[in-house]
Amino acid sequence: MLVGGDNMEGMKVCSNCGVEKGLDEFGNQKQGKFGKNSMCKICKKEYSHLEYIRNKETYERYREENKDKIKLNSKEYRSKNKDMLSERRSIIYTENPEKFRKKSIEYARKHPEKKKEWLKNNPDYMKKYHEENRDWLLEQGAKHRKNNPEEKKEWGIKNRAHVKSYNEDYKKDKGKELSLYGKNYTEDNRNKLTDVYIKGLLHVSLNISSMDITPGLIIAKRAQLKLRRAINSVC
């Protein structure tokens, strides 16, 4: 049976564009026919937008006058719907991680104090982040220092006292351990004739910068040292 252009098979005619559409193309409205809006979603959206523009001043004035109330309401809404919102966020994230990432970076840039506070409340996050991205971060840091030598120098000058006292404290704490470690480290390098050890020798004996020490020179020096050690051990 047709009722004013509506039929009973899940179809409804939009009061605005006059097109017959499926019920799911209409928004919900308790008092409406079939519990639906009289306008289809597309028309309703356009209508709301026009309505907003027509009454922009009134809306904005209302928002301005009720700032605190609105803030409180949305805070309440967020806390009441925490699970739903977080689920929605995670869906958005899985569907478009790149967009989500960009948005959160933008947000953090705009609200540095919020970022600081969040990090303070989530200390494990940074720890984990540093662990997971260790190599990349080290590489970035080295790159940055290489491209900004002035900055590195400046930092050193500015923090000279700080670095000095840090080193002293560290030595006081770990002095014995450190010297033992240093000793073992050098001995180990000496025994194994590592590149580091040979470079150090060449640097001192030939008085050249480590930048000028070629792999070939290291190989030759290593052979010479091995030979000398072999001779010493039998003499």
Ligand SMILES: [Zn+2]
């Ligand atoms: Zn319509």
